[in-house]
Amino acid sequence: MDGTHMDDSLAIMARRVDPDRYLCALFAPADRRDLLFLLAAFDHELARARAAVSEPGLALIRLHWWREVRDGARRRHEVAAPLGAALDSGALDRGLLMEMVDAREAEADEAPFATIADWRAFLFATAGAANAAAARALGAASEAPRPLGAAFGAGRLLRAARGLAAQGRCLLPLEALATAGLDPHQLRATPGDPRLGSVLSVLAAEATGWISASRGIPVATRLPAVFARLDLTVPESPPAPRGFGARASVILSGLVGR
Numbered sequence: 001m002d003g004t005h006m007d008d009s010l011a012i013m014a015r016r017v018d019p020d021r022y023l024c025a026l027f028a029p030a031d032r033r034d035l036l037f038l039l040a041a042f043d044h045e046l047a048r049a050r051a052a053v054s055e056p057g058l059a060l061i062r063l064h065w066w067r068e069v070r071d072g073a074r075r076r077h078e079v080a081a082p083l084g085a086a087l088d089s090g091a092l093d094r095g096l097l098m099e100m101v102d103a104r105e106a107e108a109d110e111a112p113f114a115t116i117a118d119w120r121a122f123l124f125a126t127a128g129a130a131n132a133a134a135a136r137a138l139g140a141a142s143e144a145p146r147p148l149g150a151a152f153g154a155g156r157l158l159r160a161a162r163g164l165a166a167q168g169r170c171l172l173p174l175e176a177l178a179t180a181g182l183d184p185h186q187l188r189a190t191p192g193d194p195r196l197g198s199v200l201s202v203l204a205a206e207a208t209g210w211i212s213a214s215r216g217i218p219v220a221t222r223l224p225a226v227f228a229r230l231d232l233t234v235p236e237s238p239p240a241p242r243g244f245g246a247r248a249s250v251i252l253s254g255l256v257g258r
Helices: 007-015 018-027 033-051 056-070 080-089 094-108 116-125 127-137 147-159 159-164 174-179 183-190 196-208 223-235 244-258
Strands: none
Touching: 007 018, 007 174, 018 033, 018 147, 018 223, 018 244, 033 056, 033 080, 033 094, 033 127, 080 147, 080 244, 094 116, 094 127, 094 223, 116 147, 116 174, 116 196, 127 147, 147 159, 147 196, 147 223, 159 183, 174 196, 174 244, 196 223, 223 244
């Protein structure tokens, strides 16, 4: 599969489940765009592995199912089928997809990250690897897209932190929580705790440092950094649908980048 013959349903799915990455993908060459839609849909499925189940063990089972697809199992599924075809043709990098699946296992733990370094590694292996895979699909071997993708993932995670806590989940490092006198149990019990604001600010500053000027990589893999800058500037904002201003900033950056 070369990215030119996928079903339009992938574009529709990407727009529904990840409108941010969908918008970025529109700035990829038309004959490779569907591969980026596929990556967005795949990453969404991996994120759902934990979000859609009540028990961490069930999340590991779902991730194992995707690991089997990555490793050669071919199944009828709206994402798994085209993903298998893209892997078979070499259109997507299997090693980067391996990172994405394996790193998601951390989410099954009650407190997955002890340190900020652990949190950073998770983001570089999930959203970061997804952006690196998008760049590879567009013919760029540079690692520069990885930190941009990680910053994008960090921004979305920080915006969602209070909502995740209300659902009983904490994807923030214990090290950062402790500096504010918090732990995951307190955060889950009181998602509105004002002390969380300082934690989000510290982590936003950390992730902002991953963003750098990265000319020479595909435009579509630079644009997630535009979303990241917006999210990391105001990490307390709720993960509501994007307003016109945010999308206009990405579109303008994409047009200028071309």
